[in-house]
Amino acid sequence: MKYAFFLGCTIPARSRNYELSARKVADKLGIELIDVEDFICCGFPMKASDYKSAEVMGAYNLCLAQEKDLDICVLCSSCASQLTEVAHSLSEDGPDREQINDELSRAGLKYGGGVKVRHFARVLLEDIGIEKIKEHFVKDLSDLKTATHYGCHYLKPSEIYDGFDDVENPKSIETLVALTGARVIDYPGKKRCCGGPVLPVDENVALSVAKEKLDDIVDAGADAMCLVCPFCSVMYDDNQKSIESEFGADYNLPVLYLTQILGLAMGFDRKELGLNINVVKTKKLLSRYFD
Amino acid sequence: MDKINLDRADSNFKKELASQPGGETISACFTCRTCTASCPITAVNDKFNPLRIIRMALYGLKEEVLTSDFIWLCSGCYACQERCPQGVSITEFMTLLKNLAVKEGNMPTGIRAQRDTIKGEGRIYPIDDFDNKKRAKVALPPIPTSCNVVEKLFPPVRN
Ligand code: SF4
Ligand code: SF4
Ligand code: SF4
Ligand code: SF4
Numbered sequence: 254m255k256y257a258f259f260l261g262c263t264i265p266a267r268s269r270n271y272e273l274s275a276r277k278v279a280d281k282l283g284i285e286l287i288d289v290e291d292f293i294c295c296g297f298p299m300k301a302s303d304y305k306s307a308e309v310m311g312a313y314n315l316c317l318a319q320e321k322d323l324d325i326c327v328l329c330s331s332c333a334s335q336l337t338e339v340a341h342s343l344s345e346d347g348p349d350r351e352q353i354n355d356e357l358s359r360a361g362l363k364y365g366g367g368v369k370v371r372h373f374a375r376v377l378l379e380d381i382g383i384e385k386i387k388e389h390f391v392k393d394l395s396d397l398k399t400a401t402h403y404g405c406h407y408l409k410p411s412e413i414y415d416g417f418d419d420v421e422n423p424k425s426i427e428t429l430v431a432l433t434g435a436r437v438i439d440y441p442g443k444k445r446c447c448g449g450p451v452l453p454v455d456e457n458v459a460l461s462v463a464k465e466k467l468d469d470i471v472d473a474g475a476d477a478m479c480l481v482c483p484f485c486s487v488m489y490d491d492n493q494k495s496i497e498s499e500f501g502a503d504y505n506l507p508v509l510y511l512t513q514i515l516g517l518a519m520g521f522d523r524k525e526l527g528l529n530i531n532v533v534k535t536k537k538l539l540s541r542y543f544d
Numbered sequence: 545m546d547k548i549n550l551d552r553a554d555s556n557f558k559k560e561l562a563s564q565p566g567g568e569t570i571s572a573c574f575t576c577r578t579c580t581a582s583c584p585i586t587a588v589n590d591k592f593n594p595l596r597i598i599r600m601a602l603y604g605l606k607e608e609v610l611t612s613d614f615i616w617l618c619s620g621c622y623a624c625q626e627r628c629p630q631g632v633s634i635t636e637f638m639t640l641l642k643n644l645a646v647k648e649g650n651m652p653t654g655i656r657a658q659r660d661t662i663k664g665e666g667r668i669y670p671i672d673d674f675d676n677k678k679r680a681k682v683a684l685p686p687i688p689t690s691c692n693v694v695e696k697l698f699p700p701v702r703n
Binding site for chain 2: 262265266269276288291293294300301303356360405420448449450451453455458459462465524
């Protein structure tokens with residue numbers, strides 16, 4: 254199984270722990286992730302200011318995958334949403350595609366449709382399957398109590414995701430986490446956004462939104478968060494200290510990527526999974542899983 | 545909530561919106577408030593209220609909406625749009641309003657900075673040699689430190 258690996262901007266610059274652990278898990282499962290040097294930003298953060306240019310960037314990236322005759326696998330939920338949306342709206346020959354191809358012709362490219370875009374978690378469920386994943390587990394994580402955060406763009410807008418999972422009652426991430434034996438703790442604001450996109454507009458509003466979720470999770474008794482998006486991690490891991498000092502709270506809640514949890518169960522060591530790079534320290538929580 | 549002032553209404557605004565992606569469905573709104581009740585931003589700051597923004601747009605308060613700070617508080621999370629019983633594409637509508645505001649010259653500095661970085665460098669967090677050194681240390685492949693294709697895709701700098 255082979256995919257064009259779309260890292261986006263946030264992961265290579267700020268989430269080496271996610272990238273490392275995803276590559277390890279993929280390797281173990283025989284998933285070939287092909288790096289494509291020329292990929293650029295998916296366009297997502299420009300949707301608000303320049304919707305058309307954002308679409309051109311998305312389509313440019315689809316073209317590069319098309320040239321290699323590969324579907325795309327992403328790790329970032331916002332990349333998933335942006336690239337899937339563009340693939341969706343350009344799936345049929347028509348005036349929309351023609352207009353974008355006009356713009357792409359300046360770079361000598363033309364999009365012909367047909368590139369599929371999926372998040373890594375979705376690839377695991379749909380192309381590998383839970384039985385095969387379980388075969389590679391060597392450690393039981395049943396002492397770990399996790400709270401999953403789906404975020405928004407991993408599943409929304411639902412009309413572009415062809416019925417994958419259920420927006421109001423999502424299960425895909427906890428299905429994968431539960432395979433490791435780890436417990437999945439329910440909490441009230443599970444479907445709430447992290448507030449991240451508002452960070453460049455009003456930091457206090459953004460941090461207030463993120464704070465509500467951290468409160469809920471700590472109250473519910475989870476000892477770690479599980480994420481599938483680097484930008485959610487900017488809010489909960491990178492900014493957890495700022496939230497604590499801004500609102501006088503005390504969480505000390507480790508924030509793990511799904512791929513770090515799966516990698517842990519597969520027996521990889523701390524550094525292989527980049528657990529030493531996480532901002533909120535994970536050592537104490539996870540020491541029982543390492544010799 | 546402040547009262548909506550109709551003195552400066554622009555009767556064409558509704559039509560203008562209806563012809564653009566994201567604006568086609570707003571007249572179907574029957575003010576049930578599901579969007580506002582679902583909104584994570586309203587929950588922490590009642591200055592922001594998606595239903596109120598839709599009403600203001602339908603009343604033709606073009607200038608007030610497009611010069612407002614509050615449209616920029618929408619996080620684009622789709623919680624509202626997924627639940628609207630009338631199929632109003634609320635999130636896409638907020639995106640449309642932001643795009644129209646930019647055309648009128650209104651955009652927060654942070655959003656402008658993001659756009660300029662992406663259009664100039666092809667990435668929101670450009671990679672430098674130091675980043676690549678950190679990547680190499682953990683055996684991750686290097687990422688290009690420059691991007692030429694954006695010049696071709698976006699020739700003259702627009703505002
Ligand atoms: S969504 Fe974020 S990470 Fe993904 S490519 Fe775009 S800016 Fe970069
Ligand atoms: S939770 Fe935040 S970062 Fe994650 S998908 Fe939603 S807005 Fe994006
Ligand atoms: S949920 Fe839909 S119908 Fe209800 S108030 Fe919001 S936009 Fe109007
Ligand atoms: S998309 Fe915007 S308006 Fe709708 S719920 Fe999310 S933040 Fe609120």
